Amino acid sequence: MMLQRAEGEMVTASMPGTANRPGIRSTSTRQPGIDGSASRCRVGEVRQQRRGFPRRRDLEQTATDVIVIGSGATGATIAYVLAHNGIRVTCIDLDARGAGVTASAFGWICTTHNRIGSELHREAIADFRALDANLGGALSISWAGSLTWFQAPEHTESYLRRQQGLGLPTEAVDAEDFGRLEPSLRRRPEIAAYAPQEGAVAPGRMRRTLLAAARDNGVRLVEAPVSEIAVGIDGRAQVFSDAGVFNARYVVLANELGAPRLAAQVGTVLEVESSPAIRYTFRATAPLSRRVLSGPDYEIRPWHRGTYLGAADYVTSEGPHRPVIRVHRALDAIRRDFGVRNPLQLLDFRVGYRPMPTAGRPYLGALRTAPQVLVACMHAGITLAPAAARRVLHHITGTAELASI
Ligand SMILES: Cc1cc2nc3c(=O)[nH]c(=O)nc-3n(C[C@H](O)[C@H](O)[C@H](O)COP(=O)(O)OP(=O)(O)OC[C@H]3O[C@@H](n4cnc5c(N)ncnc54)[C@H](O)[C@@H]3O)c2cc1C
Numbered sequence: 001m002m003l004q005r006a007e008g009e010m011v012t013a014s015m016p017g018t019a020n021r022p023g024i025r026s027t028s029t030r031q032p033g034i035d036g037s038a039s040r041c042r043v044g045e046v047r048q049q050r051r052g053f054p055r056r057r058d059l060e061q062t063a064t065d066v067i068v069i070g071s072g073a074t075g076a077t078i079a080y081v082l083a084h085n086g087i088r089v090t091c092i093d094l095d096a097r098g099a100g101v102t103a104s105a106f107g108w109i110c111t112t113h114n115r116i117g118s119e120l121h122r123e124a125i126a127d128f129r130a131l132d133a134n135l136g137g138a139l140s141i142s143w144a145g146s147l148t149w150f151q152a153p154e155h156t157e158s159y160l161r162r163q164q165g166l167g168l169p170t171e172a173v174d175a176e177d178f179g180r181l182e183p184s185l186r187r188r189p190e191i192a193a194y195a196p197q198e199g200a201v202a203p204g205r206m207r208r209t210l211l212a213a214a215r216d217n218g219v220r221l222v223e224a225p226v227s228e229i230a231v232g233i234d235g236r237a238q239v240f241s242d243a244g245v246f247n248a249r250y251v252v253l254a255n256e257l258g259a260p261r262l263a264a265q266v267g268t269v270l271e272v273e274s275s276p277a278i279r280y281t282f283r284a285t286a287p288l289s290r291r292v293l294s295g296p297d298y299e300i301r302p303w304h305r306g307t308y309l310g311a312a313d314y315v316t317s318e319g320p321h322r323p324v325i326r327v328h329r330a331l332d333a334i335r336r337d338f339g340v341r342n343p344l345q346l347l348d349f350r351v352g353y354r355p356m357p358t359a360g361r362p363y364l365g366a367l368r369t370a371p372q373v374l375v376a377c378m379h380a381g382i383t384l385a386p387a388a389a390r391r392v393l394h395h396i397t398g399t400a401e402l403a404s405i
Contacts, residue, residue, distance in 0.1 A: 064090040064248045066396060067239050069226050069262070072100035073203055073385045074376050075254030076210035077131070081389035083217035084134070087396060090248070091214065092241055093255075094225035098207055100256055102382070104279050104352025105203040106311035108292050108301065109383050110146065112168045112195045116361060120387050122167055125197050127386035138209045142302070144291035145196040147173070147181065149189035151296040160193045170195050184287055186339040189295070200292055200301050203382050226255070229262045229373065237372040250396055252374045256355040259363070259377045267369035268405060272377055275356040278312045280327045280349035285342045288334065297333035307347060310334075314351060323351055354379055364388050365403040366395065375405055 068079045071093035079091040093099070109128055111121045132139040148170075149156045163170045173181065175188040182188075215221060224243035229251055232238045237251040253259040260270040283306055292301040303309045312326050331344045355377050357363050362378035374392055378384045394400040 064088050064220070064246060065250065066090075067092060067237065067246050067248045067251045069093075069229075069239065069251065069253055070100065070255035070258070071096070071207070071211060071221065072098055072102040072254065072256065072381065073105070073207050073210075074256070074378065074381045074388065075252070076207045076214060077385035077389040078252055078254055078376060078392050079219045080210045080214040080217065081131070081386075081393050082396065083214050083219045085393055085397070087393075088218065089214070090220045090222060090246060091211075092222045092224055092226055092239065092243070092246070094223070096221065096223040098204075101352040101354055102203045102207050104277075104350050105382050106277075106279055106299070106301070106309055107201045107203045107206075107382055108146065108299075108311075109141065109199040109201060110195075110292070110380060111198065111383060112146070112148070112163050112170050112193070113294070114168075114380070115162075116166070118361065120362060120364065120384055120391070123390075124383050124387045125199075127390055128199070128201075128383075131386040131389075135209060135213060138213075139201055139206055141199045141201045142291070143197070143199040145194060146198045146292035146294060147178065147192045147194055148294040149192040149296070153190045156189065156191045156193060160191075163193065168195075169197055181291070182289055182293065184289070184338055185293070187337040198292065201382065206382065226258075226262065229253075229265055231266060231370050231372055235372070237370075250372055250374055252376060252392060254376045256377055256381070257353060259355070259375055263367060263373065263375060266367060266373055268367045268373075270363055270375065270377065270405070271358040272363070273356045273358055274353040275379070276314045276351050276353050278310075278314045278323045278326060278349060278351050280310045280312075280330075281307055281347040282310065282331060283307045283345040283347055284334075284338075284340060286338070286340055288338050288340075295333075295337075297337075298330040300334065323349065355381070362388070363405060364391060365405040366401075368404045371404075374402065 065088045066082055068075045068089060068091040071091050075091060079089050083089045111124050114121055132141055160170055160172050170193045173192050173194045175190055178188045178192055222243050224241040226239055226241045228240040230238045236247045236249060239246040239251055253262055257274055260272050263270045288308055289300055299311045300308050310330055312330060314323050327349050335344060356379050362384060363375045365375060367373045376388045391402055395402040
């Protein structure tokens with residue numbers, strides 16, 4: 001199935017940095033952060049910013065510290081966070097509107113649904129909050145939390161124990177507490193896992209907001225496919241694209257399923273699978289959930305004005321009609337559980353292909369074979385983007401090293 005574009009994704013192609021970049025001051029001993037509270041850092045020499053629409057040769061010659069390949073949620077967040085901290089960034093995407101999976105995401109800022117409980121996951125919510133505060137709340141996040149339950153109460157109990165053991169904050173709620181949190185749900189589970197700190201964001205809006213803020217902080221956005229990366233004899237990263245060759249001190253591979261091909265060109269094998277999932281939008285005549293609900297038959301959350309988003313896993317071997325069947329089964333279960341009489345109106349559904357590192361852990365690090373090449377390829381890329389961006393920033397400014405891959 002074709003990936004559709006969501007939420008009117010639109011970014012002007014080949015846009016130069018149009019805004020005045022703030023003055024770049026010398027590196028401070030304070031740790032730079034997403035909130036930009038620390039002094040701006042400097043990577044390489046400071047050159048005058050160009051204004052106006054760039055010609056091809058200008059693009060190649062303009063000074064860049066970091067090239068970010070990909071402008072989905074991950075690339076846009078990294079580009080913004082770096083530029084906001086005074087780093088000169090060029091962000092290249094083959095489609096300025098964003099051809100990636102971000103447009104198909106559900107947008108749950110979810111740290112509890114994972115089996116590893118990495119530091120990255122534990123820090124993700126705080127980083128998201130800091131990023132949103134830095135943007136003056138422009139991400140419009142709903143921090144209403146989430147409720148998860150399984151068919152059998154003992155599965156929910158063991159899920160709770162495992163997540164709590166991993167240090168991922170979740171609390172048990174019984175049917176009565178559940179009713180207080182979600183009064184519209186009639187068939188309530190005996191026990192559910194409540195993660196009050198979690199939230200939900202509109203992924204397309206997140207990407208657009210961050211790209212606009214990145215541009216305001218001087219990021220050059222270039223629309224072109226990248227065909228190759230290499231390391232030049234001067235030790236700088238080289239990026240070959242349809243818009244020319246770019247050189248920088250670092251290149252960040254934030255182009256999800258395209259990252260393994262580029263990493264292989266500098267000698268590293270990344271094992272990433274494509275994992276399809278369905279997102280659907282529907283309208284209900286009566287109010288349904290207030291927050292993210294993840295039950296055995298559906299995963300839903302409020303969207304805009306009486307509409308809701310749903311998500312479901314999907315295995316391609318199940319056949320091409322399976323997504324529609326799955327969505328209709330989920331809608332039937334929602335009607336049953338909420339006691340809704342009128343049919344739920346399906347407005348949209350799409351299948352997106354998530355990058356799934358096969359080892360189960362996100363790829364976030366510098367390549368051993370080419371330390372100028374950083375990789376940010378993550379399954380829960382919406383959730384982890386702000387935490388990943390801060391770590392990339394710290395690596396580039398020398399505050400803390402990323403892992404080697
Ligand atoms: C149905 C569904 C629900 C999901 N729900 C959630 C959720 O609730 N929470 C969550 O955290 N995650 C969720 N995800 C996963 C999430 O969507 C992804 O992890 C995240 O969007 C990845 O963002 P990204 O920026 O890394 O990749 P993308 O958005 O795919 O961006 C990569 C960009 O790289 C560009 N690109 C690729 N190759 C090249 C090249 N050679 N040259 C130039 N540009 C290139 C593409 O055009 C694209 O714009 C969901 C995914 C799906 C499908």
